[in-house]
Amino acid sequence: MEAGNLSKFLKNGAIWGFIVIELIFFSVAGEFMSLSDKAFMDVDNMLLLLKQSAPIGIIAMGMTIIMVNGNIDLSVGAIFALSAVILLDSLTWTVFAGLGDWVIPVSWALALLTGVGLGAINGFIVWKTGVDAFIVTLGSMLGFRGLVFMYNGETPTSSLNWTLVDFAEAQFLGLHTATWFLAIVTLVMWYLMTRTVHGRNAYAIGDNRDAAVNAGIKVGPHMLINFMIIGFLAALSAVVFYSESGSVNPNDGQLYELWVITAVVLGGTKLTGGAGSIVSTLGGVLAIQLLRKGLGHIGADTSTVNLVIGLILIAVLFLDRQLNTKGKEELKL
Amino acid sequence: MSDQTPALRLEGIVKTFPGVRALDGVSLSVMPGEVHALMGENGAGKSTLMKVLGGIYQPQEGRIIVEEVPTVMTSPLQAKSKGIVFIHQELSLAEELTVAENIYLGELPRRSFGRVDWEKLYTQTDAILAKLKVGFNAKTIVGDLSIANQQMVEIARALTVDAKAVIFDEPTASLTDAEKVVLFDVISDLQRQGVGIIYISHRMEEIFKITDRISVLRDGSYRGTLETRNTTEEEVTQLMIGRALDLSRNESNHELGDVALEVRGLSCGHMFKDVSFDVRRGEVLGFYGLVGAGRTEIVETLFGLREPSGGKILLDGEEVRISSPADAISKGISLVPEDRKGQGLVLGMNCRDNMTLPQVGELSSGPFVAPGAETAIFDKYKEKLDIRTPGWKQTVGNLSGGNQQKIVIAKWLSMHPKVLIVDEPTRGIDVGSKSEIHNLIRDLAAQGYAVIVVSSEMPEVLHVSDRIVAMFSGRVMRTFTSEEVTEESLIQAISGITATEKVA
Ligand SMILES: Nc1ncnc2c1ncn2[C@@H]1O[C@H](COP(=O)(O)OP(=O)(O)OP(=O)(O)O)[C@@H](O)[C@H]1O
Ligand SMILES: [Mg+2]
Numbered sequence: 001m002e003a004g005n006l007s008k009f010l011k012n013g014a015i016w017g018f019i020v021i022e023l024i025f026f027s028v029a030g031e032f033m034s035l036s037d038k039a040f041m042d043v044d045n046m047l048l049l050l051k052q053s054a055p056i057g058i059i060a061m062g063m064t065i066i067m068v069n070g071n072i073d074l075s076v077g078a079i080f081a082l083s084a085v086i087l088l089d090s091l092t093w094t095v096f097a098g099l100g101d102w103v104i105p106v107s108w109a110l111a112l113l114t115g116v117g118l119g120a121i122n123g124f125i126v127w128k129t130g131v132d133a134f135i136v137t138l139g140s141m142l143g144f145r146g147l148v149f150m151y152n153g154e155t156p157t158s159s160l161n162w163t164l165v166d167f168a169e170a171q172f173l174g175l176h177t178a179t180w181f182l183a184i185v186t187l188v189m190w191y192l193m194t195r196t197v198h199g200r201n202a203y204a205i206g207d208n209r210d211a212a213v214n215a216g217i218k219v220g221p222h223m224l225i226n227f228m229i230i231g232f233l234a235a236l237s238a239v240v241f242y243s244e245s246g247s248v249n250p251n252d253g254q255l256y257e258l259w260v261i262t263a264v265v266l267g268g269t270k271l272t273g274g275a276g277s278i279v280s281t282l283g284g285v286l287a288i289q290l291l292r293k294g295l296g297h298i299g300a301d302t303s304t305v306n307l308v309i310g311l312i313l314i315a316v317l318f319l320d321r322q323l324n325t326k327g328k329e330e331l332k333l
Numbered sequence: 334m335s336d337q338t339p340a341l342r343l344e345g346i347v348k349t350f351p352g353v354r355a356l357d358g359v360s361l362s363v364m365p366g367e368v369h370a371l372m373g374e375n376g377a378g379k380s381t382l383m384k385v386l387g388g389i390y391q392p393q394e395g396r397i398i399v400e401e402v403p404t405v406m407t408s409p410l411q412a413k414s415k416g417i418v419f420i421h422q423e424l425s426l427a428e429e430l431t432v433a434e435n436i437y438l439g440e441l442p443r444r445s446f447g448r449v450d451w452e453k454l455y456t457q458t459d460a461i462l463a464k465l466k467v468g469f470n471a472k473t474i475v476g477d478l479s480i481a482n483q484q485m486v487e488i489a490r491a492l493t494v495d496a497k498a499v500i501f502d503e504p505t506a507s508l509t510d511a512e513k514v515v516l517f518d519v520i521s522d523l524q525r526q527g528v529g530i531i532y533i534s535h536r537m538e539e540i541f542k543i544t545d546r547i548s549v550l551r552d553g554s555y556r557g558t559l560e561t562r563n564t565t566e567e568e569v570t571q572l573m574i575g576r577a578l579d580l581s582r583n584e585s586n587h588e589l590g591d592v593a594l595e596v597r598g599l600s601c602g603h604m605f606k607d608v609s610f611d612v613r614r615g616e617v618l619g620f621y622g623l624v625g626a627g628r629t630e631i632v633e634t635l636f637g638l639r640e641p642s643g644g645k646i647l648l649d650g651e652e653v654r655i656s657s658p659a660d661a662i663s664k665g666i667s668l669v670p671e672d673r674k675g676q677g678l679v680l681g682m683n684c685r686d687n688m689t690l691p692q693v694g695e696l697s698s699g700p701f702v703a704p705g706a707e708t709a710i711f712d713k714y715k716e717k718l719d720i721r722t723p724g725w726k727q728t729v730g731n732l733s734g735g736n737q738q739k740i741v742i743a744k745w746l747s748m749h750p751k752v753l754i755v756d757e758p759t760r761g762i763d764v765g766s767k768s769e770i771h772n773l774i775r776d777l778a779a780q781g782y783a784v785i786v787v788s789s790e791m792p793e794v795l796h797v798s799d800r801i802v803a804m805f806s807g808r809v810m811r812t813f814t815s816e817e818v819t820e821e822s823l824i825q826a827i828s829g830i831t832a833t834e835k836v837a
Contacts (some may be wrong), residue, residue, distance in 0.1 A: 071642050085581050182379055196700045196702060197693050197694045197699075197700060197701075200686060200690075200702055203679070203682060204679045204690055207681040208675075208680060208681075210675060210680065211639075211675075211676055211690075212679065213658055214636075214668065214670060214676050214677065215658075215662075215690040215744070216658050216691045217659070275681060
């Protein structure tokens with residue numbers, strides 16, 4: 001293998017190597033420190049882990065294309081919450097009373113539309129004003145969250161529909177419904193990024209916007225579409241999650257944006273845009289979920305988990321930089 | 334000169350990249366007070382050799398000897414401390430900082446408690462700038478300067494250290510004639526102080542004007558060194574490209590077609606005023622003028638990057654409004670921009686994807702890209718323009734400057750536009766490829782394309798154009814046909830001297 005390929009392999013494979021190390025570590029450490037006598041790598045435990053990865057994972061796929069564009073979306077947590085409120089509330093709207101269980105697809109559609117709409121607002125502002133996506137979505141993060149509170153005040157919005165819960169808790173071929181959604185979203189987004197014109201343009205815009213404009217790419221509409229995609233996925237994430245739980249607190253989804261961004265960055269997507277991959281993002285999502293679950297398994301509390309994840313994030317980015325400079329023979333600074 | 338010890342010696346340098354043997358045992362020696370030219374085709378390995386010398390790349394084999402002391406260059410800063418100063422082909426300046434801060438970046442003069450000694454910084458910088466006779470001062474923000482002036486800042490950096498050898502990698506690519514004169518003065522100053530100079534350029538006339546010896550690289554290997562006094566352009570070219578150059582212009586007697594593009598009284602703020610011209614199918618229209626004459630602004634307006642403040646643009650006789658580059662492309666106007674790195678290429682993307690970027694949508698089936706069709710286009714134009722790269726997967730940022738330019742040209746050629754606009758077609762391109770590109774432009778015209786060429790090189794406009802628009806300060810001074818144009822009349826026109834004034 002040539003030197004360039006090796007470092008490339010190390011770079012792309014790094015996140016998966018990290019996952020393997022985590023699995024080994026928690027299995028071994030679990031033997032000594034775990035409170036339960038169940039093995040960490042138990043099949044049910046792993047299936048549950050995949051299911052629990054879904055809410056963050058589904059949004060992270062959208063964040064990947066946003067960040068490859070050189071943008072960022074901080075409002076995903078708030079979109080998640082607002083879509084969830086719409087979903088659960090609309091299940092009980094009197095206008096839909098005659099629909100029976102047909103209210104479910106209607107409510108889903110309403111929630112998803114909400115996500116797409118909110119995403120479109122973000123995208124439209126970014127396109128038309130040219131203001132940095134960071135600022136725009138920082139504003140909409142606060143604004144959308146405000147709408148959540150206006151809806152029902154501090155009280156949770158709840159409604160349990162048993163058909164819905166059954167669907168959400170079902171397992172098909174061993175995998176939970178949420179896991180299937182994550183798998184499908186990953187596949188579709190991978191296809192979008194690697195096989196379509198839209199995906200190609202996303203990389204071009206993130207790497208050199210001027211050159212992309214000169215090549216006739218309509219940058220504004222392109223970014224609008226991406227914000228609509230991530231809005232849709234944030235809503236989808238909410239739909240999958242709250243179909244099961246049936247109750248949303250107005251504070252739900254807070255800090256989601258940070259978990260999502262952490263996963264995407266762990267997967268190697270550049271903050272400045274132009275580079276990143278869906279498959280590596282999936283790796284990042286799983287790595288974080290493993291870490292949260294694994295540390296819980298060996299008895300660490302939440303604050304320790306956060307501390308460790310923070311440290312690992314910095315370590316991984318440092319390692320990535322080292323590998324990057326090696327591969328590219330860039331200027332040593 | 335021969336009894337002196339060389340300021341700098343390179344012995345048997347080998348440097349490989351994945352799939353590319355960029356340098357294959359290259360040796361070179363530079364005497365103190367000598368201007369030593371390094372020549373070779375695009376991708377021959379000139380920049381790579383200098384990056385090895387400047388401590389940016391580590392060679393796999395070979396030695397670097399500075400004043401008879403073997404030295405390992407581990408970083409640019411260390412190379413600088415050994416007296417090797419590098420002025421890069423690509424600018425590397427902090428655009429938000431002042432000129433002074435850029436020049437002394439990393440070594441700002443200090444006062445107690447680590448405070449910057451601003452006064453000293455500015456006086457030192459102004460002293461250096463005075464030598465360079467530039468029209469800006471120490472406190473100017475670099476981002477506000479033209480590319481040419483930014484180049485001067487880069488050069489000013491070299492003057493702050495006690496240099497043993499200074500490397501200039503294509504320093505004149507974006508300088509005006511007046512700025513070149515200043516640069517050559519600086520070089521001969523350095524020469525008088527006994528500094529060894531390595532000078533990389535594709536421009537023969539400069540090489541023969543200022544250098545003492547010429548070393549030639551071809552495909553990463555050393556081909557020989559010639560005394561500038563005792564050689565000819567033909568000999569150097571022969572050594573560089575391994576064959577003699579065909580400089581004749583291919584005059585096919587094709588018929589000129591209809592007017593493809595007509596511009597009437599076009600204005601854009603104070604950039605340019607009342608500009609009128611037309612281009613027929615099968616014709617090459619040259620735009621010549623000094624830097625700042627408004628040529629680039631005109632073509633940017635035609636490409637939808639600027640909003641005209643008045644006048645009309647007619648395509649095939651119909652008036653059109655061009656609102657964006659996407660609009661221009663769909664109407665059949667293509668632009669090869671002046672700044673290939675900033676505006677032409679997606680540097681992190683591979684060669685093929687760059688080449689097919691504007692047409693990836695047309696090649697696709699539905700929303701899906703068609704890699705096969707894209708690779709076919711890449712292969713065709715790689716062959717046609719002789720693009721040197723190990724394969725389509727190579728990242729464009731790793732190609733040599735000239736090969737990058739060929740990728741941009743290929744990008745638009747493969748789209749078969751109605752009107753092809755090329756802004757500075759051969760900036761930084763070697764003599765061999767340059768004549769290929771010139772032939773290509775003539776061929777395109779013969780095939781019925783309407784071509785507009787903007788250039789700051791007089792031999793180039795004279796060579797490729799059927800008619801030449803001479804511009805001065807945002808206005809068209811005169812349009813020459815290729816029969817009536819002379820170098821003299823052209824120079825007069827672009828300096829703002831009109832025929833009547835001359836008579837008077
Ligand atoms: N970082 C890199 N990775 C891979 N290949 C590289 C890299 N840098 C240079 N090359 C290759 O090495 C060869 C020599 O390139 P170099 O930039 O030295 O050419 P050059 O003589 O300076 O050409 P030009 O006149 O166009 O500037 C080219 O084939 C180029 O593609
Ligand atoms: Mg070079």
